[in-house]
Amino acid sequence: MSLEKDLFKLKPIAYTTMADQVENHLREYIIKRSIKPGDPIPKETEIAQALGVSRNVVREALSRLRMLGMIESRKKRGMILTQPDVMKGLELIIHPTILDEHVRKQLFELRLVLEVGLGDLLFRRKSDEHLKKLDAIVERENKATTQIERIRCEVDFHSTLYEMAGNETLKRFQDILMPVFEYVVEYESKLDHTSVGSVTHADLVKILYSNNAEAYPNAMRKHLMPHLDHL
Amino acid sequence: MSLEKDLFKLKPIAYTTMADQVENHLREYIIKRSIKPGDPIPKETEIAQALGVSRNVVREALSRLRMLGMIESRKKRGMILTQPDVMKGLELIIHPTILDEHVRKQLFELRLVLEVGLGDLLFRRKSDEHLKKLDAIVERENKATTQIERIRCEVDFHSTLYEMAGNETLKRFQDILMPVFEYVVEYESKLDHTSVGSVTHADLVKILYSNNAEAYPNAMRKHLMPHLDHL
DNA sequence: CACTCTTATTAAGTATTACATATTCGCCTA
DNA sequence: TAGGCGAATATGTAATACTTAATAAGAGTG
Numbered sequence: 114m115s116l117e118k119d120l121f122k123l124k125p126i127a128y129t130t131m132a133d134q135v136e137n138h139l140r141e142y143i144i145k146r147s148i149k150p151g152d153p154i155p156k157e158t159e160i161a162q163a164l165g166v167s168r169n170v171v172r173e174a175l176s177r178l179r180m181l182g183m184i185e186s187r188k189k190r191g192m193i194l195t196q197p198d199v200m201k202g203l204e205l206i207i208h209p210t211i212l213d214e215h216v217r218k219q220l221f222e223l224r225l226v227l228e229v230g231l232g233d234l235l236f237r238r239k240s241d242e243h244l245k246k247l248d249a250i251v252e253r254e255n256k257a258t259t260q261i262e263r264i265r266c267e268v269d270f271h272s273t274l275y276e277m278a279g280n281e282t283l284k285r286f287q288d289i290l291m292p293v294f295e296y297v298v299e300y301e302s303k304l305d306h307t308s309v310g311s312v313t314h315a316d317l318v319k320i321l322y323s324n325n326a327e328a329y330p331n332a333m334r335k336h337l338m339p340h341l342d343h344l
Numbered sequence: 345m346s347l348e349k350d351l352f353k354l355k356p357i358a359y360t361t362m363a364d365q366v367e368n369h370l371r372e373y374i375i376k377r378s379i380k381p382g383d384p385i386p387k388e389t390e391i392a393q394a395l396g397v398s399r400n401v402v403r404e405a406l407s408r409l410r411m412l413g414m415i416e417s418r419k420k421r422g423m424i425l426t427q428p429d430v431m432k433g434l435e436l437i438i439h440p441t442i443l444d445e446h447v448r449k450q451l452f453e454l455r456l457v458l459e460v461g462l463g464d465l466l467f468r469r470k471s472d473e474h475l476k477k478l479d480a481i482v483e484r485e486n487k488a489t490t491q492i493e494r495i496r497c498e499v500d501f502h503s504t505l506y507e508m509a510g511n512e513t514l515k516r517f518q519d520i521l522m523p524v525f526e527y528v529v530e531y532e533s534k535l536d537h538t539s540v541g542s543v544t545h546a547d548l549v550k551i552l553y554s555n556n557a558e559a560y561p562n563a564m565r566k567h568l569m570p571h572l573d574h575l
Numbered sequence: 576c577a578c579t580c581t582t583a584t585t586a587a588g589t590a591t592t593a594c595a596t597a598t599t600c601g602c603c604t605a
Numbered sequence: 606t607a608g609g610c611g612a613a614t615a616t617g618t619a620a621t622a623c624t625t626a627a628t629a630a631g632a633g634t635g
Contacts, residue, residue, distance in 0.1 A: 130587095130588065130589090131588075131589070132407055132588090132589095136411070140439075140440040141440075143440060144440055144442075147442065149442065150444075156614090156615060156616085157615075157616070158615080166589080166590085167589055167590045167591075168590090168591090169400060169403075169588095169589070169590070169591090170588085170589065170590085172400075172404060172616090172617090173403060173404055173407040174407075176363055176404040176405075176407060176408060177407060177408050177411045180367070180408045181433075181436060181437050182437075183437070183440075183441065186615090186616065186617095187597085187598075187615090187616080188596065188597040188598050188599095188614090188615065188616055188617080189597065189598040189599055189613090189614055189615050189616075190598070190599080190615080190616095191614095191615065191616085192615090192616085196444060197437055197441060199434070199437055199438055199441075199443065199447055199451070200434070201433070201437060202412075202432070202433025202434050202435075202436050202437040202438075203430070203431070203433050203434045204433070205412060205433050206412050206413075206414070206428055206430055206432060206433040207430060207433075208371075209371040209372075209374060209375055209414075210414065210428060210430075211374075211375075211378065211380065212430065213381075213427060216430055216513060219511050219512060219513035219514065220430070220513060222465060222511050222514070223511070223513060223514055223517070225461070225464070226458055226461035226462055226464075226465065226509075226514070227457055227458065227461055228461065229460070229461035229463070229464070229561065230456070230457035230458055230459065230460035230461025230462070230561070231457055231461070232460070232561075232565075233456070233457075233460070233565065233572050233575070234453060234457065234575070237575050278457075280450050280453050280454070281450060282447060282450035282451060282454060283450065283453065283454055283457070286454070326565075327562050327565075330460065330461070330463075330561030330562060330565070331558050331561060331562075334463075334464065334557075334558075334561070341464050344464070344465070344468050361616095361617065361618090362617075362618070363617090363618095387585090387586060387587085388586075388587070389586080397618080397619085398618055398619045398620070399619090399620090400617095400618070400619070400620085401617085401618065401619085403587090403588085417586090417587065417588095418586090418587080418626085418627070419585090419586065419587055419588085419625065419626040419627050419628090420584085420585055420586055420587075420626065420627040420628055420629095421585095421586080421587095421627070421628080422585090422586065422587080423586090423587085
């Protein structure tokens with residue numbers, strides 16, 4: 114019977130281990146009791162006894178939360194809730210993973226979207242130091258003789274933009290995503306950056322010096338157009 | 345001695361458990377052997393023996409990777425590497441966490457950046473169905489009598505934009521972040537959406553119907569200006 | 576010969592126990 | 606009172622035994 118087959122196919126999805134359940138229990142516990150960073154969490158043995166499972170299982174669940182930076186534990190003091198880095202989870206999953214082409218492309222699109230939309234943060238938070246830093250990079254780029262040096266400038270320029278945006282979470286997001294885009298470098302090097310009509314880094318800096326926030330998005334769009342056209 | 349103090353202060357940071365080390369070993373193992381999704385991973389006992397640690401420790405490490413969706417394990421078949429959802433880690437850390445105001449603000453900024461930069465994806469991937477859906481939402485919004493109904497339309501409208509962008513990773517990102525922004529609803533309800541000069545949802549739809557991609561970013565900027573001004 | 580039913584094997588999931596290690600606290604002594 | 610020593614405690618690690626489920630192999634039957 115196909116119905117029976119379907120049921121069997123559903124079963125493994127619904128399957129949860131004790132560790133999964135304990136993990137969820139702990140998450141609920143933290144939310145419902147509205148435990149704040151710094152507050153203590155029950156001892157392993159207490160949790161095990163309360164939930165009627167082995168300490169081993171409890172430790173697996175705790176180990177997960179610890180990896181995400183949600184809790185910290187010291188030898189006698191017990192465990193405390195911590196304010197986790199929201200991007201930690203993303204880092205853990207992206208860093209060691211061989212992403213397939215499809216996902217990598219989506220992440221690259223995400224980067225393009227971010228850089229076009231970055232303008233308002235930049236204009237509200239730009240400082241003279243940042244602008245000078247961009248100037249220096251542009252100058253370095255113009256003097257560059259090798260392709261490798263030019264690509265390094267390219268990366269530096271855009272990284273500096275994220276820095277300028279003054280949003281730590283956003284910057285962290287970018288830093289995590291960056292290694293994924295290394296594959297782009299290959300075809301990046303084949304692009305003609307001096308092509309007529311394309312907006313250069315120097316042009317972008319000029320706009321940033323002005324207070325013309327309206328000009329930024331479309332300038333960046335034109336700058337990234339070679340990439341955008343690949344969508 | 346202050347040097348000694350410094351050393352003591354450094355010690356707990358450098359401290360790593362066996363489980364941490366095993367976790368890293370496994371990550372390296374996966375990368376170096378360039379194991380692909382679907383490929384099998386050594387048995388728990390084999391790993392334990394190879395690294396000279398207890399199976400218990402190995403299970404803690406594996407439990408973490410399993411949570412992130414990097415591996416799956418079945419009773420006899422052993423464990424296999426899986427293609428993880430890149431946003432899984434983010435979901436795990438954001439959902440149950442009481443984020444502090446500072447981080448929440450940064451995530452909200454991130455959302456604004458995304459929506460302004462979204463244009464090119466939208467224009468390249470819009471379909472008639474999507475546009476009609478937006479039309480329907482705008483119409484619903486105009487007929488809405490209660491504030492709650494209007495907010496629901498607001499959420500629907502912007503969610504639909506992410507859907508239109510045709511980027512699953514981006515959409516997932518948005519879905520995860522959405523609950524964080526509920527706090528915005530409060531002061532959102534105080535804003536005057538009919539204020540003169542502000543770009544309405546209807547205006548945005550009109551632009552999307554056209555093929556004027558240049559007009560989008562600044563239109564969206566104006567639409568979001570009440571939020572942007574809060575930066 | 577094919578086909579099903581049973582059984583054995585394997586690897587993950589769970590439980591229990593014991594011990595190591597480090598940190599806190601309090602007592603005790605100089 | 607200060608300082609050190611030891612007890613208590615909670616996490617980290619190890620070892621072992623058992624449970625459960627899925628696969629493979631083998632036996633028996635049409």
